[in-house]
Amino acid sequence: xxxxxxxxxxxxxxxxxxxxxxxxxxxxxxxxxxxxxxxxxxxxxxxxxxxxxxxxxxxxxxxxxxxxxxxxxxxxxxxxxxxxxxxxxxxxxxxxxxxxxxxxxxxxxxxxxxxxxxxxxxxxxxxxxxxxxxxxxxxxxxxxxxxxxxxxxxxxxxxxxxxxxxxxxxxx
Numbered sequence: 001x002x003x004x005x006x007x008x009x010x011x012x013x014x015x016x017x018x019x020x021x022x023x024x025x026x027x028x029x030x031x032x033x034x035x036x037x038x039x040x041x042x043x044x045x046x047x048x049x050x051x052x053x054x055x056x057x058x059x060x061x062x063x064x065x066x067x068x069x070x071x072x073x074x075x076x077x078x079x080x081x082x083x084x085x086x087x088x089x090x091x092x093x094x095x096x097x098x099x100x101x102x103x104x105x106x107x108x109x110x111x112x113x114x115x116x117x118x119x120x121x122x123x124x125x126x127x128x129x130x131x132x133x134x135x136x137x138x139x140x141x142x143x144x145x146x147x148x149x150x151x152x153x154x155x156x157x158x159x160x161x162x163x164x165x166x167x168x169x170x171x172x
Contacts, residue, residue, distance in 0.1 A: 001150075002143055004130030008115075008154070009039050009046045011124055014062055016041065016050050040104070042085055043069035043078035048098035049112035049125040052089045059089065075102040096148050099140045101132060109135045111143065113151035115158060123158050126151050 008020040016039040041047030042063050051059040060082055068085075071078045077100070079085040092098040097113040104110060110129035114122040128135070128143060 001146055002128045002130075002135075004128050004135055007046070007127045007129070009050075009125050009127065011050060011122055014065065015039075016046055016125065018046075038066075040069045040074065041066055043074045043100075043103045044127075045098045045100050045104070045110035045112035045129065046125045046127045048089060048092050048100065049114045049127070050122050051085075052092045052098060053114045053116065053122040056086060059085075069104070075105050075108065077102045079103070095144065097144050099137070099144070101137060104129075107132050109137070109140065111135075111140045111147060113147045115151050115154045117155050117158050123155070126154060 006022045007018050009016045009018045018039065039046045039050075041051055051062070054062070063082070063085065068080050069078045071080065079088055088098075088100070097111055099109075099111045101109045108129060109132045110127055112125045112127040115124040115126060117123045126147065128140075128147060
């Protein structure tokens, strides 16, 4: 669908961890970070997709515990204050998915949608990430509706998955 890296991260209590991926880029520049890492909530599309489902107080608590990602270590546009982060999350909520350019890494863009399970909040997030030269803001807008639909389909599948239920039990 996107021709870029698509990953699934699951909520595990106060963390979001990447557990699965599919690389859509077949040639040229590819973005392919390590798996099994905890998601940096303040400056990643996946982190923002989860945080946008939480109250401002809970989102602030989780980011304060983990800390902000420094623009020197992440992308030059990474938010470094709660005010800046809350402004981005407000835009994400209105759009229905997170979308960012050069927040996590220079030259990289990403988007994500929460996997919302009935009565339980977000069980995880599905992300699309790739080089900014291909995954432009306009391209992310085109992919927004299919991404949200895919997250909805995952939410339906999650009702019978012990992996998703395990994460929700820990988050409660």
